[in-house]
Amino acid sequence: MALHREDAAPSASRHLVQVWQVASPAADDELVGSWVTDKLLVRASTRGGVTAYSLADGSTAWTAALPAKAAAAGTQPCAMSPTLTAAGLGTVAFGRDGHTCTSLAGIDAATGTVLWTVPLVDAGHKTAMGAQTFLQGDVATVVGENFLGGLDVRTGHRVWGFKSRGYYCNAYTWGGPGVVLVDDYCADSGTHFTLTAYDGATGRTLWSQTQDAHTDIAHVFSGAPLIVSEHKAGEDSVRVVAPSGASRKLAVGNTELLPGNDSAADHSARLVGGVLVTPATTAAGSEVDAFDTATGAKLWSYPATALATSAGDSDRVYALAGSPSAPQVVALDPRTGHATAVAALPAATGKRVFTAGTVYVTAAGGVLELDAQGTGVGVRFSQ
Template identity: 25%
Template sequence: MTQPPPPPNQPPGPPPGQPPNQPQGGGFGLSKDQPPAQPSAPPTQPPAGGYGTPPTPPQGGAPYGYPQTPPPAEPGYGYPQTPPPGQPQQGYPQQGAPGRQPYGAPTQPMHLQSAAPAAGGSGKLLNKTQLQIVIAACVAIALIIGGGFWYSSAQDGGKSDQAQGSSDGNGGDKGGKGDSAKAAPDGPGKEKAPADTASQVAFQLPLPARLDVTGVPGSWVTDKAFVKTSVNSIVAHDVAKGSVLWTLPLPGQVCAASRHMTDDNKTAIVFEAKKRAKGDKGYPPCTEVGVVDLTAGKLLWSTSVTGDSTGDENARFDQVTLSGNTVAAGYLGGSAAFDLTSGAVRWKPTVDANECRDIGYGGGEALVAVRRCGSYDNPSVTIQPLDPEKGTPLSTFKMPEGVDDARIVSTNPLVVAADVGDSGMFGISDFFSIDAKTGKLLTKIAIPGDKYLARCSASDGVEGCQFVVVGNNRLYLPTEEHEGTGESYSRTNEIVAFDLATGKAVSGRADAGNGYHALPLRMDGGNVIAYKWPPYDKGGQVVSINGATFEETVLLENPSDKTVRDAETSFVETGSEYHFAGGRLFIADDTLSEPGSDSESSSKYMAISFGPKG
């Protein structure tokens, strides 16, 4: 399933210092800007790839478990790289790209064909050569069962001479479950497994009336409410029943929303100054910054601001965050900050003589600016932790040559994602672990784009990374899908970790299980909360993963009923907002398709929630 493109937040015309028709960078594999064509009918043969899709095995492969010679630079995942012999049967159930509906369910289980008998069979004694072959096969099987997890070595090529220690994302640590006696350094989590992990649909939010493709970014969970942006409004729903608690009308549509909220449930938004009208040639600009009380359902204040780069016009913003008592809104042409309590302007968008300006901020425990200098064709990018009251830099780290943008994954500890020299996939080639106090690089972790599922989207601003979390002084990432085990030809993945001090891969992994692929959502103390996208015949799961041992605890398991499963997977995996809190899962869309669209790219609901039975 593809995601429809989001509406532009600004009227036509490039921002200062940016040429017209600038291509959108990043993307989550399924581009919001140019959705691929959908198949008109189910294929007659099982398609390759896709989560849960049974791949077609190559012809002439060796028997399952026989020692394989891996192709050059192709690391194994601890599983056999060549599927068992035998072709999938015609009409075997498929599951396409994430969010796409399965074509059907199997009526009969599929069984593997028997491997050809080994040489020296029929009860005869094996000669020395044959015995060596058998021993080698047994060793290969033992390695597979042991679940070893290796990544191939890759060279940095000397591109970064700043790193005190670095890793290419292919660390040689052997996988495993680790020492179960260890506790995660950041402590125990709050989420506990219930007596019965089976869930039911708590509520579904219908799609609101809209004129065309509409962005609805932003959703939050408090102790009493699930709060979701809608068209020209923000609506709070009872966290258990979905009934409306309050509705906050807005002058126009929400363009951006902070993923953070204060301890007393306040958050920040950017929105248009007036409503869109049918037939408008352009959308109203996103000039208004405001703070919303998510408990009371009130807009506490809203304001706009001019700056050096905007002349007499109000500055436009396409992203917003908060840290402490500071709200910071960003844009390629310059950024601004406001007092969270009063709305007073802390600083305005500025562009200096070297064409330097803050293009956006990472928030949360600290406030960190991504600052860009120079022309569009020859930019340089720096990362600057800021004094949130004054906006003055506390330290500066200069990104390597070939970086024209950056994403803040975490502000404490400071972790930055970037695509160095446009060499990566999905907006990432490397993660940078930085000492925020000194501005010195601790380590660089190169991430091969074909081996990891984390994504960073340029259209989602400086905080636009998904499925990557930081905790326990580690970076937790999902691997890309690969072949599973057993007779189903299923796909699966793992969650692995890297040490932020050394950049080396940490021993151990959390397996998603056949047919599932795991997506880390957030930290819960020292535990990783992950959502498992389901296979064709089951519902999704939420698990808590011990950040030290990778031991998994199931917190929620959704129904396998096809109707429910179709609703759950109708959301585009990489264009949705995920929350798990208090034993409840919420999945919400951030972009609504054009009214009347019946394509597979359309979600059935604006949001869906799963909770405990009873």
């Protein structure tokens, strides 16, 4: 049975206290992405660069520095892989601002060492454009208008590259862990419009569909199974896509599903045992929703200010709930939505109300809150 907004929230007996906080680098700082290891928080932002902080005390552990040649084209982070490899490697794209990218770097999250860089602009594509980057195994995909393909995250060497269907083509691209979607129009092809899915690790075509018009993908929630929010003429829907390319709707109704909390840097939406758990908004406010990906049915809804990511167990579902004066962490059963109070968070003080762009619950039970915007505090850690 779905939980409703009027259901009483559980009350936590454990109270966390703020251990440390880090000031935002600038008033116009924008969060680009983050990683959490057993010892470090790595935060990438437009004004703060890529910096690692000790979970123990918030001290700066390292700040990544690009080689001179890559740095000349821009040093502001513009994209970051949501995850790390098993060996602790990740990818970050850089440019002259937070929305256009000129190079991609492989970074060791333990030390901040830049292992390699690859340009995302060249003589044929001189104008820097936006990009995304995702990891699957040891392959990093880069999804952008200038560069679409896969690189070995250990070396930066090309694993695969995208080839257009024709010479006179316009392509729109989207990605997620394990998948790349390309919606194209080719004037010199008998089939003008197609939507094609590629394996993010190999570039292999998974399926391709002939279309009558353009399809716009708003969000990619999951790569396996593929779950996307799409817009077609006359219809907006969230769909679970089968390996054949056939799809079915989730019973979203008037709710807007989001891949994360108030920031493109947030990737908290995820699959847990065949259940899609995702932040959502309705006319009544923000919540966490869950859907059975096999049937499309909505399983439950819980009022919450943010969906958290568990740094210790990906199958645990945590959320921030309550008011600014009495915030708390609750654990949610992914199948039923049953809520169990975990801990009360420090209340907002004075005029400072922390806006959680990304929230992590650490393996030791601490809570990291990363602000999506430069509002004074960039990170707060409570334990």
